[in-house]
Amino acid sequence: MELLHGAIRPYPWGSRTAIATLQGRPTPTSSPEAELWLGAHAAAPARLDDGRPLTELISEDPVAALGPDAVERYGQRLPYLLKVLAAEQPLSLQAHPDSEQAAQGFSRESREDIPIDAPQRSYVDMHHKPELLCAVSEFEVLCGFRDPAVSATVVERLNVPELASLVAILRQDDHAQALREAVTMLLTLPAEHRAELVRAAMTAAEALPADGPDAADYAMLIDLGGRYPSDAGALVALLLNHLFLRPGEAIYMPAGNLHAYLRGVGVEIMAASDNVLRGGLTHKHINVPELLRVLRFEVLAEPRLSPVEAAPGLVQWPVPAPEFQLSRVRLTEDAAEQQLSIDGPVIVLCWSGEVRLDDGESSITLRSGQAGFIPAGAAKVFATGVGDLYCAGVGAG
Numbered sequence: 001m002e003l004l005h006g007a008i009r010p011y012p013w014g015s016r017t018a019i020a021t022l023q024g025r026p027t028p029t030s031s032p033e034a035e036l037w038l039g040a041h042a043a044a045p046a047r048l049d050d051g052r053p054l055t056e057l058i059s060e061d062p063v064a065a066l067g068p069d070a071v072e073r074y075g076q077r078l079p080y081l082l083k084v085l086a087a088e089q090p091l092s093l094q095a096h097p098d099s100e101q102a103a104q105g106f107s108r109e110s111r112e113d114i115p116i117d118a119p120q121r122s123y124v125d126m127h128h129k130p131e132l133l134c135a136v137s138e139f140e141v142l143c144g145f146r147d148p149a150v151s152a153t154v155v156e157r158l159n160v161p162e163l164a165s166l167v168a169i170l171r172q173d174d175h176a177q178a179l180r181e182a183v184t185m186l187l188t189l190p191a192e193h194r195a196e197l198v199r200a201a202m203t204a205a206e207a208l209p210a211d212g213p214d215a216a217d218y219a220m221l222i223d224l225g226g227r228y229p230s231d232a233g234a235l236v237a238l239l240l241n242h243l244f245l246r247p248g249e250a251i252y253m254p255a256g257n258l259h260a261y262l263r264g265v266g267v268e269i270m271a272a273s274d275n276v277l278r279g280g281l282t283h284k285h286i287n288v289p290e291l292l293r294v295l296r297f298e299v300l301a302e303p304r305l306s307p308v309e310a311a312p313g314l315v316q317w318p319v320p321a322p323e324f325q326l327s328r329v330r331l332t333e334d335a336a337e338q339q340l341s342i343d344g345p346v347i348v349l350c351w352s353g354e355v356r357l358d359d360g361e362s363s364i365t366l367r368s369g370q371a372g373f374i375p376a377g378a379a380k381v382f383a384t385g386v387g388d389l390y391c392a393g394v395g396a397g
Contacts, residue, residue: 001357001364001378004054004347004371006084007044009035012283018086018265022351023369032088038347038371038392039081041272043124046347046371054078054373066345067376070394073322080324082347082371082392083268085133090224091261092282093142093233096129097294098255102275105290122287124274130254130321131270132305134328134390135245136351139264142220142240144257144300148178151239154214158204162197163235170239179297182239183258186232187279187288195230202226202234217242220262224281233260233280241303250305252319256296267349267390271323313338322395329389331355337384344376346393353387 008019014034017027022036037044045053058065062076070079097105105123114121133141152170155163166185172178189197202225205218217238224234240258245251245266253259260281277291278284307315307328313335316327329338331353340346340357348357350366357364359378366372366389374381383389 001359001362001375001381002057002373003049003364003366004038004373005047005049006036006038006371007046008033009037009044011035013087013089013091015086015088015265018088019084019369022084024367034086036084037081038083038349039272040078041081041274043274046373048373057373064377065375067394070345070376077272078345079272079394080392081270081272082326082349082390083270084265084349085261085268086265087139087261087263090227090263090281092276092278092284093236093258093260093280094276094278095258095291095295096131096253096255096273097123097275097277099128101255101294102126102128102273105275120285122275122277122285122290127271127273127275128255129271129273129275130252130319130323131268132250132252132317132319132321132324132326133245133261133266133268134250134317134326135247135264135266137247137265139245139266140262141243141245141251141264142237142258142260142262143243143251143253143303144241144259145179145239145298146241147299147301148172148175148182148239151182154217154238155235157208157214158201158218160197160200160204162200166235175299176297179239179299183236183295183297184292186236187292189232191230194232198225198229198232198234216244228281231280236280241300243304245304248307248315250307250317251303252305252317252321253303254320256294257300258295267326267351269324269326269392271321310341311338314341319395325393325395327391327393329383329391331383331386331389333386336386337382340374340381340383340391344374344378344393346374346381346391348372348374348383349390349392351388351390353385355383355385355387355389358382358384
């Protein structure tokens with residue numbers, strides 16, 4: 001077992017307090033800290049106590065680090081990436097490709113000689129990126145399309161004449177066609193028309209009662225439109241499920257599902273990829289044609305996931321992604337020992353308290369904000385102490 005030091009990603013939408021507080025550092029930090037990466041992705045691998053990147057430990061003996069099954073399925077790479085996500089401002093409106101789309105897109109942009117670190121590059125690796133976000137604080141999210149008839153009512157209530165055609169599109173019986181036409185229309189509007197439409201929608205929303213129907217959606221529209229006044233993404237947001245996750249609740253975003261994380265602190269796990277196709281609500285590269293190509297225009301009826309108790313003090317969020325699984329172990333003074341249930345390779349993040357991990361041959365102690373890597377060859381690992389642990393491992397089958 002090894003102590004693991006994550007890589008902090010200083011994106012502008014991040015918090016100046018959340019990750020630093022978790023790790024016991026002074027706040028506010030000098031710059032925003034958006035994500036803490038705990039994994040072996042080439043863009044920002046976590047490091048061991050001796051300063052080596054986790055990628056180096058894996059490359060020295062992939063089978064010992066990852067196990068023969070993981071190497072056979074995914075090659076000599078850790079197939080998942082664990083993150084702490086701290087959003088103080090909205091993230092971009094985005095979706096992720098499936099495996100075939102990712103491989104094709106990566107090959108195409110490589111043939112076009114677009115550098116991997118170029119701002120206009122959409123595909124930075126050959127892998128898909130299904131992801132699970134578990135809220136630690138209340139977390140506001142946009143996740144997947146809702147019934148377009150519901151969205152039609154929300155838009156219609158604004159009473160903006162220029163949006164009448166959008167309402168008519170959304171009221172079609174064919175949900176997939178309605179969503180495809182609505183999103184395409186909004187994201188391909190001429191720039192000057194976008195600004196006028198967003199401004200008109202915001203003005204109408206501001207005139208509606210703060211405690212009226214769909215007030216949270218209109219408040220979101222006003223906020224996003226104020227941040228991005230010429231961005232139709234503020235209107236596309238009205239087509240998505242708008243949720244406020246309570247701590248412990250989660251959402252799962254498979255390939256092709258449009259989403260945006262608005263604000264909150266959470267633990268996120270995903271297939272180890274950084275492929276993002278953005279459609280708006282950002283100053284980064286936007287690739288609308290490619291986003292429209294990979295989007296799945298289908299209703300995501302119930303995106304919210306509640307934790308499933310697997311044993312006393314142990315909860316999981318089962319999802320169909322084979323690359324990863326996530327569990328939370330809660331140790332208390334009355335139940336201060338728990339065997340970790342995920343086979344290696346495992347990354348353990350201590351969210352609170354102080355916990356000792358012991359496999360009978362070695363041990364490490366984790367405090368709030370610290371993490372450890374348990375290779376596949378480790379024997380049974382027991383956690384002892386008082387605190388909360390998030391444990392990431394490879395999924396089944």
